Structures are given as C-alpha cells and as structure tokens.
Amino acid sequence: MKKYKALSFFILPGIIFYILFFIFPTISALGLSFTDWNGLSPDYNFVGFKNYKLLLTDDPIFIKSVSNNLKYMFSVVVFQTLISLVFAILLAKNTKLNVFYRAVLFLPTIISSVSVAFVWIFVYEPSIGSLNAVLSALGLDFLIKSWLGDKNIAIYSLAFVQVWAHAGQVMIIFIAGLHAIPKSLYEVARIEGATKWQTFRNVTWPLLAPSATIVIAYTTLQSFKAFDLILATTDGGPSYATEILSLFLYHEAFNNFKFGYSSAIAVVFMLIIAVITIVQFRLLKSNKVNY
Amino acid sequence: MIRKNTETDVTMENIKPININERISRQVPLVAYTLLILLPLTLVFFASFKTLKQLYNDPLGIPEKWSILNYIRLFANENMLIYFKNSFFVTFTSVFFILLLGSMISYAIIRMPNVVGNILFGFVTLGMMVPTQVKMIPTYVLLSDLNLLNKHSGLILVTIATLIPICVFILTGFMKTLPKGLLEAAMIDGASHWQVYSKIVIPLSLPAIASTAIFSFVITWNDLLHPLLFIKSSSLKTLPLALLQFQGEYLTDYPMIFAGVVAASIPMIIIYIFFQRWFIQGMTAGSMKG
Incomplete structure (x- = not known):
C-alpha cells in the first residue's frame, strides 16, 4: 500500500487543477441553470425549472439554433466523410507526391479559425469576392449570391468552410485505416478476379469501418461544437440564420446577461451531445466485421 | 501514423x-x-x-x-509584437504544464492496480466529453471570484485544465505499451517513482509526448473562446482575439485585416512546413480519441 501512496504525488497536482477548473465549473453550470442570475448583481433567486420550461416551450431562437445545428452537422458529416474517404483512397500510397498532397490538404487544420473565417469572408464577399467572380467568368451569373448574407444558404456556406478546413485532418484517419488492411486480402480478391468495385465493397469498405466510425463520431462532435468560425464570420446572422447552440448560449450570457438562462442552454446542449454520442455509438458498433 | x-x-x-x-x-x-x-x-x-x-x-x-504599408501599420499602430509575445507566453506556459501534469497522472495510472487506474483514467478522460462552451459561464464566474479575470494566469489555468483530459488519454494509451517488467526491475533496484518516471518512462514516451505537445500547441495557439471570455485589456490579447477585434476596428479595410491574418499565420505555417509529419501525427492522435 505504501508503494501506491507515493503515487498520489503524481496525481494530485493535475487532479486538483482538473477538479477546480473543469469538473467544478461543469457541475455548477447545472446549479446556475436553476437560477435567474444576471451575472452582475450579487444575489439571485432559485427559480426551479422555469428556465428549462421557457427554453423548451417558448423560445423560437432555441428551436432555430437546434435546427441550424442539425443542418450544419448533417452537411458537414456527409461531405467531410465522403471527401476525406475519396482523397484517402487516392493518396493512400506513400509516394513523395502523395505525401505532398496530404500536407497541402492538411494545411487548413493548423490555421486558426479566425484566420480561416477572414479568408472565406473575402472569398464569399458579394462584390469583390472571388467566388462570384469565378461564377461570372464561367457565365454562371444566375448562381451569384450573397453567400453569407442570404439567410437560406448562409449556414451551408459555413458548413462548406468547415469541411474545407477539416477534411484533410480526418483523411489522415482513413489513410491510417487503409494501411492497416492486410495486403493478403487484396491478393485473394485479385486471384478470385474481383472487380475494383467488388474489392472496394467487400474488402476495403468493411475493413475500413472502424476508421469510418472514428471519422463520423469525431466529425459529428466537431461540427456540433463549432463556435469560432461562425462567431468570426456571421456571428449568428443574418436574422439568426446561422445561430447555433454554442453561439446562442454565448450571446445570452455575455450580450444579454442572462447567466441563469444561458446555463440552462448549456445543460441542454450537453444532453443533446450525450444523446448523439450514445445513439451513434450504438449504430456504429453494429458495424464491425471480422475476417 | x-x-x-x-x-x-x-x-x-x-x-x-x-x-x-x-x-x-x-x-x-x-x-x-x-x-x-x-x-x-x-x-x-x-x-x-x-x-x-x-x-x-x-x-x-x-x-x-x-x-x-499595411504591415507597417500593423506593427506600428497595432502592437502586433505584443500580441505575438502574449500568444507565445500563454501557449508555451500552458503546453509545458499540460505535459508535465498530464504525464504525471498517466504515469500514476499505469502504475496503480488496474481497477483504481481505470477509475482514475475514466474520471479524467470524462472531460473530453464536455464541450468548452458548456462550462464557459461558471469558469468565467470562478475566475472573477478568484480575481483572475483579464490576467494571463487565469487564461493559462483554464487552458491547462481543459487540455489535461486529452493529454492523459493519449499518454496513458502509449505508456501502457511500455514493458512493465522494466519499470518493476528499476523499482526493485531501489529507484523511486520519480526516478522511474523521469529517467525511464518520459524518455521512452517521447514520441507520444511530441504528438501531445504539438496537438496542445496548435489548439492553444489558435484558441479564441477562452481569450475572448477572459481577456479585456488590449495589451494582454492573444493573436486570434486581436484579429477578431481588427474586424470591428477596420470594418471593410480588408488589406489591413489580411495583413494581420498573414502575419499571424506565417509562423505556424513555416513551422508546419518543417515539421509536417509531426503535426499530422500529433493532430491525428488528438482526434482519434473516439
């Protein structure tokens, strides 16, 4: 037992930090969510489930935010997974050229979201932006839009930027997955005369399932928690068209000084993430194969 | 990878x-x-x-x-050098303590009886499930109570706590693969835990530590949310926060804003070009936590 006591010296410093600055705040979010605190005055009242009731039954911006979150999440998950899978397959071989391509595709991952946001504000700019200039040059003038100003498409324009910034990152997970597939299986497929598609369908895809699980789970959470990019581009506008939960709770707390109400949003946000994680874990787990 | x-x-x-x-x-x-x-x-x-x-x-x-001209304005009127200095200080201090405290916890986890180790591991990595935005209000209140708002120290403390879970996750996974017999033998020869940790486990774990360092470095260097919440004085701002506020200051003066974007991104891109293999490895280790 004495042997293990010495280990507490290794645990305590980090754990104290973690409990004080992580666990404690997370739990107190729950406590604050039952109050009407405005963040400024020294006292506040306990209001029971009032914040939750208001949020879930009578707040159109909450509904709008959840629906924006879902639009954003689904478009990012679908496109990021497909694009990263396609490029992982194209770049799986470790040639010099492929290593270069991978490095380029990965590059946006290391640039701060604020910088990425400004880059795309410029690309999407209605009058001097390059996207509209390119469309115009191609004779596609009918496609010219105010990409971040049109409330029907702004959320998708942002989802595109998210994919642009992170597809290269999750591609690496797929490439690692491809490298882990035993070569002998491809030889068997070749000897049996399988077509490319059959090989992909019956060897690559099933054996890539664990990587796909990681990619999809990671992308789902990453897109659900998006914050910096949207704050720096549209800040939730125009007219809440890009307001998502994380921004909504930030605005309610620090623009409107509703700390209690905003904590209730945080708790609901956390619960939604927990539900998504559990559902996904169940769905994707049934996906495993053995050869 | x-x-x-x-x-x-x-x-x-x-x-x-x-x-x-x-x-x-x-x-x-x-x-x-x-x-x-x-x-x-x-x-x-x-x-x-x-x-x-x-x-x-x-x-x-x-x-x-x-x-x-934009670059001259940037460094003459905009204290760009101070923002760089702030980002460097906050990032390096945070990363140092994340690695130190995280690796110590990981070491304890692999040396404890399995059940206790697993419970501790579960408790610490639970934090990876919690999005930063969920705890932002209470963290803000806590720093305000401790009189640490608008100070680098407050920002650093919260950053360390936020990244310890992922650090412990990566390092414990790696340290578990080290030969247990080697560590036991050192203990029998009379080495203390601190010696085993600093002379054997840390040197052997360098690849995983490098990955974790790069991952934490990129996350902290690019972090917007925490500085946005905690830092108000212009002289204490980090680069992403300073950039965000250029937007309000220069509105549609794009060239000026872009000079800021380029100046803030160039150091990271240059480091990336030289160490891209490590970056890709580190960032992927961080995202494989699923």
Whole structure:
C-alpha cells in the first residue's frame, strides 16, 4: 500500500487543477441553470425549472439554433466523410507526391479559425469576392449570391468552410485505416478476379469501418461544437440564420446577461451531445466485421 | 501514423497495373482540391500587399505594386509584437504544464492496480466529453471570484485544465505499451517513482509526448473562446482575439485585416512546413480519441 501512496504525488497536482477548473465549473453550470442570475448583481433567486420550461416551450431562437445545428452537422458529416474517404483512397500510397498532397490538404487544420473565417469572408464577399467572380467568368451569373448574407444558404456556406478546413485532418484517419488492411486480402480478391468495385465493397469498405466510425463520431462532435468560425464570420446572422447552440448560449450570457438562462442552454446542449454520442455509438458498433 | 512502410501500403492500384489515362484522371481531383485549398490563401496573401483602392479595382490579381504599408501599420499602430509575445507566453506556459501534469497522472495510472487506474483514467478522460462552451459561464464566474479575470494566469489555468483530459488519454494509451517488467526491475533496484518516471518512462514516451505537445500547441495557439471570455485589456490579447477585434476596428479595410491574418499565420505555417509529419501525427492522435 505504501508503494501506491507515493503515487498520489503524481496525481494530485493535475487532479486538483482538473477538479477546480473543469469538473467544478461543469457541475455548477447545472446549479446556475436553476437560477435567474444576471451575472452582475450579487444575489439571485432559485427559480426551479422555469428556465428549462421557457427554453423548451417558448423560445423560437432555441428551436432555430437546434435546427441550424442539425443542418450544419448533417452537411458537414456527409461531405467531410465522403471527401476525406475519396482523397484517402487516392493518396493512400506513400509516394513523395502523395505525401505532398496530404500536407497541402492538411494545411487548413493548423490555421486558426479566425484566420480561416477572414479568408472565406473575402472569398464569399458579394462584390469583390472571388467566388462570384469565378461564377461570372464561367457565365454562371444566375448562381451569384450573397453567400453569407442570404439567410437560406448562409449556414451551408459555413458548413462548406468547415469541411474545407477539416477534411484533410480526418483523411489522415482513413489513410491510417487503409494501411492497416492486410495486403493478403487484396491478393485473394485479385486471384478470385474481383472487380475494383467488388474489392472496394467487400474488402476495403468493411475493413475500413472502424476508421469510418472514428471519422463520423469525431466529425459529428466537431461540427456540433463549432463556435469560432461562425462567431468570426456571421456571428449568428443574418436574422439568426446561422445561430447555433454554442453561439446562442454565448450571446445570452455575455450580450444579454442572462447567466441563469444561458446555463440552462448549456445543460441542454450537453444532453443533446450525450444523446448523439450514445445513439451513434450504438449504430456504429453494429458495424464491425471480422475476417 | 504515416509510416514509410511499403509492406502494409495497400491501395487498389497495387492489384492491377494502371494505364496512363487512369494515372492522369487521378491527378485531376487532386490538383483541383489542392487549388481549392491554396487559392483562397494566396488571394488573401496578395490582398494584404494592396491598398484598399487597388483591391477594389483588382480584387484577385497579383498586386501591381507590392505595398508593405499595411504591415507597417500593423506593427506600428497595432502592437502586433505584443500580441505575438502574449500568444507565445500563454501557449508555451500552458503546453509545458499540460505535459508535465498530464504525464504525471498517466504515469500514476499505469502504475496503480488496474481497477483504481481505470477509475482514475475514466474520471479524467470524462472531460473530453464536455464541450468548452458548456462550462464557459461558471469558469468565467470562478475566475472573477478568484480575481483572475483579464490576467494571463487565469487564461493559462483554464487552458491547462481543459487540455489535461486529452493529454492523459493519449499518454496513458502509449505508456501502457511500455514493458512493465522494466519499470518493476528499476523499482526493485531501489529507484523511486520519480526516478522511474523521469529517467525511464518520459524518455521512452517521447514520441507520444511530441504528438501531445504539438496537438496542445496548435489548439492553444489558435484558441479564441477562452481569450475572448477572459481577456479585456488590449495589451494582454492573444493573436486570434486581436484579429477578431481588427474586424470591428477596420470594418471593410480588408488589406489591413489580411495583413494581420498573414502575419499571424506565417509562423505556424513555416513551422508546419518543417515539421509536417509531426503535426499530422500529433493532430491525428488528438482526434482519434473516439
């Protein structure tokens, strides 16, 4: 037992930090969510489930935010997974050229979201932006839009930027997955005369399932928690068209000084993430194969 | 992650020889996507060397005259050097303590009886499930109570606590693969835990520590949310926060904003070019936590 006591010296410093600055705040979010605190005055009242009731039954911006979150999440998950899978397959071989391509595709991952946001504000700019200039040059003038100003498409324009910034990152997970597939299986497929598609369908895809699980789970959470990019581009506008939960709770707390109400949003946000994680874990787990 | 290992290097083209047409058609999507990544960045780079008038006349071209006026304004009027200094200080201090405290917890986890170790591991890595935004209000209140708002120390403390879970996750996974017998033998020879930790486990774990260091470095250097919440004084701002506030200050003076974007991103991009293999490895280790 004495042997293990010495280990507490290794645990305590980090754990104290973690409990004080992580666990404690997370739990107190729950406590604050039952109050009407405005963040400024020294006292506040306990209001029971009032914040939750208001949020879930009578707040159109909450509904709008959840629906924006879902639009954003689904478009990012679908496109990021497909694009990263396609490029992982194209770049799986470790040639010099492929290593270069991978490095380029990965590059946006290391640039701060604020910088990425400004880059795309410029690309999407209605009058001097390059996207509209390119469309115009191609004779596609009918496609010219105010990409971040049109409330029907702004959320998708942002989802595109998210994919642009992170597809290269999750591609690496797929490439690692491809490298882990035993070569002998491809030889068997070749000897049996399988077509490319059959090989992909019956060897690559099933054996890539664990990587796909990681990619999809990671992308789902990453897109659900998006914050910096949207704050720096549209800040939730125009007219809440890009307001998502994380921004909504930030605005309610620090623009409107509703700390209690905003904590209730945080708790609901956390619960939604927990539900998504559990559902996904169940769905994707049934996906495993053995050869 | 990306090994130079042709043994396991399998793609479909290992199976059948491919013809020239196919080889070219594979390059088309790759070149197109590369351009999609690089062109927007290049346009911003060009724009940062234009005057506002030049930009409106010719938004996309190479600048006729390369003007460094925006960069001069950036460093003369905008305290860019101070923002750099702040980012460096906050990032390096945070990363140092994340690695130190995280690796110590990981060491304890692998040396404890399995059940206790697993409980501790579960407790610490639970934090990876909690999005930063969930705890932002209470953290703000806590720092305010401790009188640590608008101070680098407050920002650093919260950053450390936020990244300890992922650090412990990566390092414990790696340390578990170290030969247990070696550590036991050292203990029998009379080495203390601290000696085993600092002389054996840390040196052997350097690859995982490097990955974790890079991951934490990129996250902290680029972090916007925590500085946005905690830092108010201009002289204490980190780069992403300073950039965000350029937007309000310069509105549509894009060249000036872009000079800021370029100046803030160039150091990271240069480091990335030299250490890209490590970056890719580190960032992937961080995202594989699923």
